[in-house]
Amino acid sequence: MTGIMDIVYAEYNYWIYVALMMIGFYAMIAKKNLVKKVIGANIFQTAIFLFYISLSDITGGTAPIIVHGDHAAEVIYTNPVPHVLILTAIVVAVSTTAVALALIIRIYDEYGSLDEDVILAARRNLQPEFSEYARQKEVDT
């Protein structure tokens, strides 16, 4: 029984990131509510952040601030680069969320609903070109 359980235990951080990513991805695709889609996107992005962060960790590693003194040579530092990258990526994710929520507020003002199906139905009825084209067809026939 070394096989599967070892893989799961030894790299459980990656499994968590994969599970979270799939949950987020599923929400983005399958949820009808626009806010839930945004929440899904956030989970998806957070999962990627966790992946980067767990990537940088080294067993027994410490924060990458240079240690002086007698034992300076023995200190292991974790890799700071992924942290820096993710700091930027978090800013990007926050701005994406902000834009998405701003759009959602305007969409709610316009259609009075956050449900994808309701919005789609409302758009079908409102579409000026569609109705004009339909009228034209009626005139022609």
Added chain:
Amino acid sequence: MTGFEIIINNLPVLTVVIPLIAGFLTTITGWIDRRLCWYWVMLTMFVVVLITSSNLLTVINSGTIYYHLGGWMPPFGIEYVIDLLNGFVCLIIAFIGLMVAIYSKESVKKELPGKTIPFYSIFLLLITGLMGMTITGDIFNFYVFLEISSLTAYALIAMGDRGDGLVASFNYLIMGTVAASFILLGIGYLYAVTGTLNMADMQNILPDIYGSKVVLAALAFFMAGFSIKIGLFPLHAWLPDAYTHAPSTASALIAGLMTKVGAYAMIRFMFSVFTPAFVIDMTRTAEILTWAAALAIIMGSVFAIAQSDIKRMLAYSSISQIGYILLGVGLVNVIGMQGGLLHILNHAFMKCALFLVAGAIFYRTGIRNIYQFQGLGKKMPVTTLVFLIAALSMIGVPGTVGFTSKWYLALGSIEAGQWIFVLVILASSLLNVAYFWRIFDNIWFGNPHEKEHIKRDEAPLTMLVPMVILAFLCIFFGFFAYYPLHYILEPLSNTLLGIMP
């Protein structure tokens, strides 16, 4: 060092910094006087065109430019690398940006009253994002610029048609976030196995570990992400709505540039992060890409025939044109590659001109339904003439630039022994004729409902000038395609495919 020398030495980074700073200064300009915004954006874009042309000339004359941000040496610092490929794409971005900026004056005044300042501010930030994506030699820097360009594009699209624009923008946002997250994940995978973020450095390290599953997964994530970004056929769902419901100016800019830069990025990742041997022989990505592209070419054209909204029709046509670019790239021979790269140039000119015409017609008449275009040929002769030239170029009539690229693509397909792609190109050209003919038919031969004499009512001069310039270039490069092909695309294709001429 004199001030002039400092500017000359820092030209590569200025292509990104100038639109970025000017984008924020637009707010101040608009605060002084709203009308100044247009002059300000035009001035900025003009300067950017000058800088990018100078960069491209330097590259042609003396080879690749390496610029190290803040003096940090790669692979530790961010590096900007300008070779023929991104010098060429940067110039296209700057030039199309300038044309759309000139055009935007009247269109923005009418379509986006009260939003002039945010529009121009976002316009310049979008240019910043696209420039940065193109010019950078660092893959994480690339991701950041990708998100800048995406976020600004969402905002521009949301300014469009009431309601519809918002929903289109939201759908694009969801799809775009998935794509960007895939790309971020791919970057993470490559960083995990190579420990570097510099593209050139990565290309040196990767060949030793091509057997690794991580590298394969990274390639898959990149290809999926970019396919969504450029609207490759089965992943195109966001594109038609986004292009249709954006403001006319934004449609022209986004349709002309966004997908082209996406295609550039795909080429860059395939050939400059990974190596040709990897994508051609080891994973057969290129071969899969050609089939996906062939499907996109046909399906895009078929969908375009069914549309009655001119902008939606052009959007579907974009999907098929993206197919041409990727077909040329996927053929992986020098001739096909030249055709695909030349098509980046063509498609930017043609599609931008067509969207500008659609915007001008909408500006004057408020019509987007092509069955109501009767009599437009008399009403707006110059605008419709531009439409004719750009559409003929899209079809690929000899003497226009579209012919040259399709010719090269066909030759490339034959050289690769894939005769079926010649048929695909031919079939798609016929389908192009079919969907453009409906418009020609309505514009020149349709009988207007009202029998009275149609008064000539041409679009304003600021709209006509960029459209006419683009139409002229479609013909000019039709006859003088030798220059971009000989000086830029041929050496470039050789370098990308790793062939020593």
